[in-house]
Each structure stands twice: as C-alpha cells, then as structure tokens.
Amino acid sequence: MRDEDASAPVLARRLARVAGEGSWTLLKNTRVTVVRAGDVVVKAHPPETDETALAARLRLAAGLPGVLLPPASAEVGHVDGRPVTVWPAGEPVDPRDPGAAPWEPAAELLARLHAAPVDGLALPPAGGPARVVRAVALLDGLDAAYAAPVAVIREAFGTLPREVRTAREGTVARTERMDAGTAREGAAPPVTVPSPRSPDGGGPPRAWLTHGDWHLGQIIRYQGEWLLIDVDDLGAGVAAWDLARPAAWYATGLLDPAAWERFLGAYLAAGGSAVPTGDPWRELDVPARALTVQLAATAVAAAGTEGRPLDEVERALVSSCGRITRTAAAQ
Incomplete structure (x- = not known):
C-alpha cells in the first residue's frame, strides 16, 4: 500500500506521512488506527483518550527497558484531532x-x-x-x-x-x-x-x-x-x-x-x-x-x-x- 492509495482510510494515509515517505501497511483500523512504514509504527488513539494519562504511559514505557517497548518519541502528536504515538516496529x-x-x-x-x-x-x-x-x-x-x-x-x-x-x-x-x-x-x-x-x-x-x-x-x-x-x-x-x-x-x-x-x-x-x-x-x-x-x-x-x-x-x-x-x- 502506498501513500497515494485512495482506497485507504484518510486517517491512515495521514499517519503514514508521519512515518515517512514510501510504502506502508495498514495494521489496524478499529477504535485505533495503526500503520507501519519501514521500521516505524504510528498509532492514532481514540479521540476521547486522556492525553495526560497517555503521556504518563509513554514515560513509563521509556523507563522500563527490557520489559516494555520504548516509544520512538516521548511526545504525543496529533493527526486529524486524534492523539498519535510513534513506535519502533518489531x-x-x-x-x-x-x-x-x-x-x-x-x-x-x-x-x-x-x-x-x-x-x-x-x-x-x-x-x-x-x-x-x-x-x-x-x-x-x-x-x-x-x-x-x-x-x-x-x-x-x-x-x-x-x-x-x-x-x-x-x-x-x-x-x-x-x-x-x-x-x-x-x-x-x-x-x-x-x-x-x-x-x-x-x-x-x-x-x-x-x-x-x-x-x-x-x-x-x-x-x-x-x-x-x-x-x-x-x-x-x-x-x-x-x-x-x-x-x-x-x-x-x-x-x-x-x-x-x-x-x-x-x-x-x-x-x-x-x-x-x-x-x-x-x-x-x-x-x-x-x-x-x-x-x-x-x-x-x-x-x-x-x-x-x-x-x-x-x-x-x-x-x-x-x-x-x-x-x-x-x-
């Protein structure tokens, strides 16, 4: 799937741009939307997500190496009004x-x-x-x-x-x-x-x-x-x-x-x-x-x-x- 694929959900295509240029894959599109591009996974969380709690969870993940996958970025971003996090792909x-x-x-x-x-x-x-x-x-x-x-x-x-x-x-x-x-x-x-x-x-x-x-x-x-x-x-x-x-x-x-x-x-x-x-x-x-x-x-x-x-x-x-x-x- 590529960025120009018009059949993909609009949100997914915009998340793919966060990951970078080139081909990408839609991994999930339910309450959350998740795409992978190369070695990066980008996740749009539900609109009602408590962003204060989400930011705390990102810090926890970064602070427990060897147990939790650390985020690629400690910041909560936004795409189409949805909170977005970025992770390394595994x-x-x-x-x-x-x-x-x-x-x-x-x-x-x-x-x-x-x-x-x-x-x-x-x-x-x-x-x-x-x-x-x-x-x-x-x-x-x-x-x-x-x-x-x-x-x-x-x-x-x-x-x-x-x-x-x-x-x-x-x-x-x-x-x-x-x-x-x-x-x-x-x-x-x-x-x-x-x-x-x-x-x-x-x-x-x-x-x-x-x-x-x-x-x-x-x-x-x-x-x-x-x-x-x-x-x-x-x-x-x-x-x-x-x-x-x-x-x-x-x-x-x-x-x-x-x-x-x-x-x-x-x-x-x-x-x-x-x-x-x-x-x-x-x-x-x-x-x-x-x-x-x-x-x-x-x-x-x-x-x-x-x-x-x-x-x-x-x-x-x-x-x-x-x-x-x-x-x-x-x-």
Missing part, C-alpha cells in the same frame, strides 16, 4: 504457528512488570475493568436476532462485583479480595501510588504496575528480545487482570490446558506475585469471569454489526457466560 507473534507462541517469555515479562517499583511514580489507573464495561455497551441496539446471546451476556455481567460493573476510564476499580485503591467517579489524572506492599511488608498487594489488557497480540520481538507493547491500559491496578485473558480462554476451553500450564508455571517461576502458588483462582476468578464477558460481548457485537450468525468460538464464549450465571446462582 516482529509480532505468528498466529499461524500456535505451537511456537512465546508463553514463557510473555509470562516472565509480566512477572518483571509486576515487580517494577512504583513508589513516587505518577501512574494512570490500569484500564482492564473499564474495557469490560465498554464491551458490554457495544451490545446496545443490536438486532433482535441476537437477543438471546445478549441476554446471556448481560446476566453474566450482572454477577460481577459492582466495582467492575461501574468501572469507567480513569477509575481505579476494586474487585473481590483484590483492592487496587479507592474507586473514583469519572476521568482522573495520573495518580501517585504507594509501594505495592502494605506498610508492614505483608498482606495482599495494594497497587501494581500492570499492563491492563495482555494477550499474545501484545508482545513482539524487537532487536532479538521479546517485549510487551500497547500501553493504552498500562497503569496502577490489580495485577491478576494481566493473566485474565488467557485464564478466560482456558476456562472456556479455547486454550490448550498445556499452554495455560506453561504460561502460569513460567509466571510463578519468574517470581510473579499477582496470584498465589497454591490457589491462583482465588485472585483470577473475578478477572477471568470479567474477561469472558468482555470477549463474548465483543464477539456478539461484531457478529451483529456484520449481520451473520455466531461462529463456534463465539457460541462457546456465550455458553461460558451462561455457566458463569448458573454458578453464581448456585452459590
């Missing part, structure tokens, strides 16, 4: 070769991220819980043909703790047994958080540096090493949310149990402290249920937008939401 995980997925390197990176000292850092709240709320909102207004799966997802959503169901961008959410700070209403600037441990050195973590939305699309190989990417949800929060998506895949039957064991085992072996060794589901239960709801809502919304029946994976996610509701009712 090699993503190959979706055609699931057996080669870097579960162990990813787990080790997350463990190192969760161990990063946070004293005195101005951190925006991690965006994991707010993504769940945003995904469920996508179900509003879908055709009546999708009424049954929508009802199942909304029922499962209703079983989640209130702090998750009411989370918004800029809100530090709490979940059962996992206190990430005091919930706040509305958007908020970056906040200075305390040490991840309670003052006496014991007890559960109070605040973490978390990725907020980790999956295999959020890791790339750059200059010979794997690094975490996509800082949109990076911040202070509950570290167990970073394990929630693979945990939800595993619980739904979409992730090979052997892959899950590799991932969780590598995380604990690397000193990851988001979950206890003996009973990881004590901390994973709420985030995994929430991510199941998020994945199901996103899938059904996409099917509704495209006007097609649910596929096998989408039906499995909705079925898992039904199990969440039945389990909650039985307790």
Whole structure:
C-alpha cells in the first residue's frame, strides 16, 4: 500500500506521512488506527483518550527497558484531532504457528512488570475493568436476532462485583479480595501510588504496575528480545487482570490446558506475585469471569454489526457466560 492509495482510510494515509515517505501497511483500523512504514509504527488513539494519562504511559514505557517497548518519541502528536504515538516496529507473534507462541517469555515479562517499583511514580489507573464495561455497551441496539446471546451476556455481567460493573476510564476499580485503591467517579489524572506492599511488608498487594489488557497480540520481538507493547491500559491496578485473558480462554476451553500450564508455571517461576502458588483462582476468578464477558460481548457485537450468525468460538464464549450465571446462582 502506498501513500497515494485512495482506497485507504484518510486517517491512515495521514499517519503514514508521519512515518515517512514510501510504502506502508495498514495494521489496524478499529477504535485505533495503526500503520507501519519501514521500521516505524504510528498509532492514532481514540479521540476521547486522556492525553495526560497517555503521556504518563509513554514515560513509563521509556523507563522500563527490557520489559516494555520504548516509544520512538516521548511526545504525543496529533493527526486529524486524534492523539498519535510513534513506535519502533518489531516482529509480532505468528498466529499461524500456535505451537511456537512465546508463553514463557510473555509470562516472565509480566512477572518483571509486576515487580517494577512504583513508589513516587505518577501512574494512570490500569484500564482492564473499564474495557469490560465498554464491551458490554457495544451490545446496545443490536438486532433482535441476537437477543438471546445478549441476554446471556448481560446476566453474566450482572454477577460481577459492582466495582467492575461501574468501572469507567480513569477509575481505579476494586474487585473481590483484590483492592487496587479507592474507586473514583469519572476521568482522573495520573495518580501517585504507594509501594505495592502494605506498610508492614505483608498482606495482599495494594497497587501494581500492570499492563491492563495482555494477550499474545501484545508482545513482539524487537532487536532479538521479546517485549510487551500497547500501553493504552498500562497503569496502577490489580495485577491478576494481566493473566485474565488467557485464564478466560482456558476456562472456556479455547486454550490448550498445556499452554495455560506453561504460561502460569513460567509466571510463578519468574517470581510473579499477582496470584498465589497454591490457589491462583482465588485472585483470577473475578478477572477471568470479567474477561469472558468482555470477549463474548465483543464477539456478539461484531457478529451483529456484520449481520451473520455466531461462529463456534463465539457460541462457546456465550455458553461460558451462561455457566458463569448458573454458578453464581448456585452459590
């Protein structure tokens, strides 16, 4: 694709000019628009992005070498009124070769991220819980043909703790047994958080540096090493949310149990402290249920937008939401 390709979105063509002249590739065009030109990736964030929080996230990424991909520029630019960031390009995980997925390197990176000292850092709240709320909102207004799966997802959503169901961008959410700070209403600037441990050195973590939305699309190989990417949800929060998506895949039957064991085992072996060794589901239960709801809502919304029946994976996610509701009712 070249700059003069009139079929490309206007925003994408303008982002490509930020990267330079020559050929370029449109990598993503959803809530965010991402293009790659040569060794540079340019990303336009959603118009409603909190730019103060985004700038803080860029500084955090630059300050954790060997864990997070550092930005090519520490400045937030603008194209067509959208905040824009620029990054070095790397090699993503190959979706055609699931057996080669870097579960162990990813787990080790997350463990190192969760161990990063946070004293005195101005951190925006991690965006994991707010993504769940945003995904469920996508179900509003879908055709009546999708009424049954929508009802199942909304029922499962209703079983989640209130702090998750009411989370918004800029809100530090709490979940059962996992206190990430005091919930706040509305958007908020970056906040200075305390040490991840309670003052006496014991007890559960109070605040973490978390990725907020980790999956295999959020890791790339750059200059010979794997690094975490996509800082949109990076911040202070509950570290167990970073394990929630693979945990939800595993619980739904979409992730090979052997892959899950590799991932969780590598995380604990690397000193990851988001979950206890003996009973990881004590901390994973709420985030995994929430991510199941998020994945199901996103899938059904996409099917509704495209006007097609649910596929096998989408039906499995909705079925898992039904199990969440039945389990909650039985307790």
